[in-house]
Amino acid sequence: MALFQLKINGKNYPVDVDANTPLLWVLRDHLDLVGTKYGCGMAMCGACTVHVNGDATRSCVLPISAVSAANITTIEGLSEKGTHPVQEAWDEVDVPQCGYCQAGQIMTASALLSKNPNPSDKDIEEAMVGNICRCGTYHRIHDAVKVAATKMKK
Amino acid sequence: MSTNQSRRDFFKTTAAAGGGLVLGFSWFSSEAFQPQVVGTAAADAIDFNAYLAISPSGTVTIFSPNPEIGQGIKTAFPIIVAEELDADWEKVKVEQSPLDTKKFERQLTGGSGAIRHSWERLRKAGATARALLIEAAAQQWGVPASECSAQKGMVIHSSGKKIAYGDLAVAASKLPVPKEVKLKATSSFSLIGSRVKGVDNKDILTGKNLFGIDYKRPGMLHAQVQRPPAFGLKLKSFDATEAKKMPGIVNVVSFGNKVAIVGKTNWEVMQARKAVKIEWEKEKDLESSADHDRLFKEMLNGTNVTVQRKDGDVEAAFKNAHKVIEAEYQCPFLPHSPMEPMNFFAHFKGDSIELAGPSQTPEAAQKQIAKMLNIAPEKVTLELTRMGGGFGRRLNTDYAVEAAELSSIIKAPVKVTWTREDDMTGGIYRPAVRYRFKASIDKAGNMTAFMLHGAGLNAGNSTRQDNFPAGAVENLLIQSSDYKSPITTGPWRAPITNFLAYAEQAFLDEVAAAAGKDPVQFRLELLDKAEKSPVGKITYETKRFREVIKLAAEKSGWGKKKKGVSQGFSVYFSHASYVAQVAEMTMAKGKPVLKKVYAAVDCGIVINESSAKNQIYGAIVDGIGHAMYGNLTFKDGAPQQENFNKYRLIRYNEVPDIEAHFVNNGIEPTGLGEPALPPTGGALANAIFKTTGKRLYNQPFADQDGPLG
Numbered sequence: 001m002a003l004f005q006l007k008i009n010g011k012n013y014p015v016d017v018d019a020n021t022p023l024l025w026v027l028r029d030h031l032d033l034v035g036t037k038y039g040c041g042m043a044m045c046g047a048c049t050v051h052v053n054g055d056a057t058r059s060c061v062l063p064i065s066a067v068s069a070a071n072i073t074t075i076e077g078l079s080e081k082g083t084h085p086v087q088e089a090w091d092e093v094d095v096p097q098c099g100y101c102q103a104g105q106i107m108t109a110s111a112l113l114s115k116n117p118n119p120s121d122k123d124i125e126e127a128m129v130g131n132i133c134r135c136g137t138y139h140r141i142h143d144a145v146k147v148a149a150t151k152m153k154k
Numbered sequence: 155m156s157t158n159q160s161r162r163d164f165f166k167t168t169a170a171a172g173g174g175l176v177l178g179f180s181w182f183s184s185e186a187f188q189p190q191v192v193g194t195a196a197a198d199a200i201d202f203n204a205y206l207a208i209s210p211s212g213t214v215t216i217f218s219p220n221p222e223i224g225q226g227i228k229t230a231f232p233i234i235v236a237e238e239l240d241a242d243w244e245k246v247k248v249e250q251s252p253l254d255t256k257k258f259e260r261q262l263t264g265g266s267g268a269i270r271h272s273w274e275r276l277r278k279a280g281a282t283a284r285a286l287l288i289e290a291a292a293q294q295w296g297v298p299a300s301e302c303s304a305q306k307g308m309v310i311h312s313s314g315k316k317i318a319y320g321d322l323a324v325a326a327s328k329l330p331v332p333k334e335v336k337l338k339a340t341s342s343f344s345l346i347g348s349r350v351k352g353v354d355n356k357d358i359l360t361g362k363n364l365f366g367i368d369y370k371r372p373g374m375l376h377a378q379v380q381r382p383p384a385f386g387l388k389l390k391s392f393d394a395t396e397a398k399k400m401p402g403i404v405n406v407v408s409f410g411n412k413v414a415i416v417g418k419t420n421w422e423v424m425q426a427r428k429a430v431k432i433e434w435e436k437e438k439d440l441e442s443s444a445d446h447d448r449l450f451k452e453m454l455n456g457t458n459v460t461v462q463r464k465d466g467d468v469e470a471a472f473k474n475a476h477k478v479i480e481a482e483y484q485c486p487f488l489p490h491s492p493m494e495p496m497n498f499f500a501h502f503k504g505d506s507i508e509l510a511g512p513s514q515t516p517e518a519a520q521k522q523i524a525k526m527l528n529i530a531p532e533k534v535t536l537e538l539t540r541m542g543g544g545f546g547r548r549l550n551t552d553y554a555v556e557a558a559e560l561s562s563i564i565k566a567p568v569k570v571t572w573t574r575e576d577d578m579t580g581g582i583y584r585p586a587v588r589y590r591f592k593a594s595i596d597k598a599g600n601m602t603a604f605m606l607h608g609a610g611l612n613a614g615n616s617t618r619q620d621n622f623p624a625g626a627v628e629n630l631l632i633q634s635s636d637y638k639s640p641i642t643t644g645p646w647r648a649p650i651t652n653f654l655a656y657a658e659q660a661f662l663d664e665v666a667a668a669a670g671k672d673p674v675q676f677r678l679e680l681l682d683k684a685e686k687s688p689v690g691k692i693t694y695e696t697k698r699f700r701e702v703i704k705l706a707a708e709k710s711g712w713g714k715k716k717k718g719v720s721q722g723f724s725v726y727f728s729h730a731s732y733v734a735q736v737a738e739m740t741m742a743k744g745k746p747v748l749k750k751v752y753a754a755v756d757c758g759i760v761i762n763e764s765s766a767k768n769q770i771y772g773a774i775v776d777g778i779g780h781a782m783y784g785n786l787t788f789k790d791g792a793p794q795q796e797n798f799n800k801y802r803l804i805r806y807n808e809v810p811d812i813e814a815h816f817v818n819n820g821i822e823p824t825g826l827g828e829p830a831l832p833p834t835g836g837a838l839a840n841a842i843f844k845t846t847g848k849r850l851y852n853q854p855f856a857d858q859d860g861p862l863g
Contacts, residue, residue, distance in 0.1 A: 018264075021421045028368075028420070029437075030419065032370070035362070037494070038495070039574065039798075040574040040798045041501050041573060042799060044797065044798035044799050049492055074361065076360065076361045080361075085646075087359045087360065091355045091356065091359055094765075094768070097224035097768055097769070097772055098224025098540070098544075099224065099352075099355075099363060099542070100492075100542025100543060103361050104321070129805050131806070132798065133493075134491055134492060134543050135776075136771060136773070136774070136778075138805075140768065142806075150782070
């Protein structure tokens with residue numbers, strides 16, 4: 001066990017865990033930040049996506065020792081009141097079915113748009129291909145990324 | 155106020171805890187629906203049904219009983235109540251009810267049946283409350299109720315004066331409930347059929363703890379369970395000496411053929427799990443996929459056959475046929491792969507148990523757990539969490555029962571979480587099935603006989619003997635064989651028809667081709683026959699069938715030349731809804747590419763346009779994905795695909811354009827969680843044939859030079 005000072009959503013969280021513990025399980029089991037989801041545990045589905053220093057990152061294979069100095073953002077910290085343009089677009093387009101993967105989808109999309117405010121369809125595809133939606137809401141995910149991009153320009 | 159308090163009454167009105175109107179309405183059989191005021195004491199209301207509450211502040215709370223799995227029921231049910239109530243949707247609050255077998259009937263998610271089951275009783279619940287509110291306003295104003303109407307949470311008098319529902323709630327709660335209420339004309343619906351966003355969107359999009367896997371209680375332990383790694387193995391012995399010494403581990407126990415590792419966090423449990431030494435021994439045959447091939451052959455050529463339906467004499471027809479067409483189609487086992495793996499919370503307290511988690515069948519879980527623990531069912535309470543998908547997997551209660559058993563052993567609150575590997579290898583799969591078809595045509599190209607033999611591995615009856623084309627063919631024989639494999643199976647979204655529809659619609663295309671007929675025309679002719687001179691029992695409506703076929707053909711420009719584009723057609727009736735699809739393909743770099751799928755859907759009245767389209771698009775994507783890629787194979791009883799690195803699910807870049815159209819016929823609504831999936835594989839396979847000249851008989855397609863997404 002070792003003590004880590006994590007910076008998550010602008011707050012400091014001290015946690016005493018094994019250095020190999022993936023960020024995902026620290027968020028979920030130690031910090032009650034359960035918006036980040038477990039899906040596969042091997043970075044294949046994207047349900048656990050968070051931002052590490054602004055980059056979309058799979059937290060299920062990311063040891064806590066690797067992020068102790070990083071700025072981490074989870075779905076809970078993407079905006080204070082759920083008003084990030086990507087969250088608003090997801091609501092307007094009414095993307096979710098079961099909703100389980102959507103936090104990961106939103107974190108991937110918001111990282112893309114922060115770096116590339118005018119993504120082409122190809123850019124969106126390249127960003128979103130790592131996030132599985134078992135319900136098959138891909139068409140609406142596409143539409144919502146477009147709506148979010150428009151909102152962010154305003 | 156009526157003083158009649160008969161238990162047969164299906165309606166109650168009572169003062170809410172904070173004052174205001176609470177209408178209890180039944181979800182029981184609507185035939186006996188007799189609304190009546192029975193009292194104003196809250197205690198009276200407890201043993202009745204769901205509640206529609208209106209508070210003096212104006213908030214309308216609608217409790218939604220059915221488990222939400224992503225099908226949109228938590229939004230759809232309240233829409234129906236709110237429509238007849240003329241509530242202001244912006245002020246409606248929706249809450250998930252826990253399992254309550256006294257209040258609710260059919261508190262489950264499965265079979266695309268919830269809307270069909272509850273449509274009328276939900277409407278009556280809303281309409282009755284509206285009538286009471288109007289009557290309360292009329293009395294307050296001293297005017298006839300007939301001069302009043304309701305709109306957006308207000309009662310309005312013809313003079314123009316208005317009063318809000320909240321201000322009427324207390325007075326309305328003291329009025330006798332009308333015996334009969336007038337429901338709206340379906341043509342006057344404004345909320346039903348509109349585009350309504352999911353009521354849980356905000357919580358989903360901000361990461362609130364909605365799902366079972368997010369559930370937490372003070373002092374709760376985490377557990378994972380090691381189940382036999384192959385079907386046919388059982389537990390021989392285990393040694394947890396090392397595992398028990400590891401950080402965060404509380405206990406390691408075995409029950410049934412399983413070993414549970416219990417600890418403080420999931421990660422610690424996962425590490426300790428690797429350190430448990432387990433020996434397994436053979437209990438039943440350890441089947442490999444090659445064995446399944448042999449079993450299918452034995453079943454299809456054997457005599458252990460159940461006749462499901464027989465019309466005329468197929469053998470005689472085959473002898474006299476102009477042409478006979480034969481083919482075999484096969485599908486593999488499939489895991490359901492919901493994104494949220496199985497999990498359940500349980501806290502055994504000696505003579506009672508508290509449960510929480512994602513279940514499509516909470517009542518069945520309650521009963522089984524009560525029986526296992528030898529306690530009364532009412533001592534088993536079950537909180538329903540939102541489900542991260544299910545696709546039929548959560549109809550089976552194994553994971554809830556398992557959590558309950560573990561909690562009863564360790565006597566502590568515990569949540570069992572399945573890893574993805576556990577979820578994929580833990581069983582309850584879509585059964586593997588092989589179908590043998592045989593049909594004959596006469597010189598004029600009429601289908602004179604149709605034979606289907608379904609061979610399944612734990613599939614039960616793998617046919618749907620009364621489905622089309624039954625009724626449209628003079629000579630028909632439908633039969634099934636089944637083999638009891640150690641590999642466990644269960645319903646998978648659109649059970650049986652998820653593959654049967656593909657096989658049947660692809661085979662009918664082969665028959666149409668042999669008859670030299672256009673596939674759409676061929677099906678329409680069969681429906682004509684079923685309508686004009688039906689053979690035996692018919693379970694589908696030919697008119698509705700024909701309408702979706704025509705709509706799909708019209709919207710897709712069926713039969714009109716589109717440069718470089720080939721089309722495949724499919725239509726299927728399941729779960730009381732009709733869906734026709736046309737898939738369009740092109741060739742690119744020598745490979746067929748699926749470009750677009752058109753869907754024409756008759757599910758009766760559409761409740762929520764947004765959610766309905768979401769279901770159709772999702773079902774088509776699901777149908778394409780599993781037809782293309784889904785494959786679970788076995789070696790010595792062990793599933794060979796354990797996670798998404800080896801088991802491929804369809805992704806963002808692999809979906810075609812989709813266009814969905816509804817038949818607008820005003821008929822009472824039917825389900826939509828499943829019916830758009832069955833036709834998809836057939837449309838895809840038929841388009842592949844048109845594009846490449848190659849018939850694909852086995853799923854998944856991607857393993858046999860199939861198309862690219």
